[in-house]
Amino acid sequence: MAKFFNNKSKQLEADIDGFLDRVTTAGLIFKEGVKAYMNDKKDKFERSYSEITILETEADNVRRDIKHRLYTYLLIPESRGDVLGLLETLDDIVDICEKVLEQFSIETPQIPDFLKSDFIELAELSSKTVDEVVKAARAFFKEIALVSNYVNKVHFYEHEADAVEEHLKRSAFKSDEIKLFSHKVHLRYFAEKIAGVSDVAESVAERLSIYAIKRQI
DSSP: OOOSOOGGGHHHHHHHHHHHHHHHHHHHHHHHHHHHHHTTOHHHHHHHHHHHHHHHHHHHHHHHHHHHHHHHTTOSTTTHHHHHHHHHHHHHHHHHHHHHHHHHHHHOOOOOHHHHHHHHHHHHHHHHHHHHHHHHHHHHHHOGGGHHHHHHHHHHHHHHHHHHHHHHHHHHHHOSSOOOHHHHHHHHHHHHHHHHHHHHHHHHHHHHHHHHHHHHO
């Protein structure tokens, strides 16, 4: 199979690497932000929120630069649509990571101590799906035979996140410690938002699987 990038598209390759670095970082900041919130480290949480807000803007700018370069210099015309679609869905991951921390910052949900470890585990699993889908994206450009390996890991961690999400929600609604039904609903909302990161990552992984098959035909 021909190399995805050639000498004319070296800058494009560097730009895509930079974009993927930002997606990985968004997943890490998201995880650390949720952990900080659960551990009542409000200053550290707000720093995470500020960092991911800046990162989200940077990722948008890099994605637009890549789109401009693709069309201006007529690079990789046979795969241009797939690459742009991939970058846009990867950008959705950064967006949702930022939005989750934004909602924590705005709504300041009260998390009972007995649920904090579940919320942290859910954030860690969602972050792992982000890490694995970025690895799959890098493999798509550089070592396509490895894409399915990373995609399988995304599916695994997403399934684990679903299980933790369900356990968390059941625990909240069965609890006698949480008196208000509205409080239980609020906790369910944030569990779904955190798990939503893994759902978006899985959607990107499924798209990557299709793109990888197309490249190998």
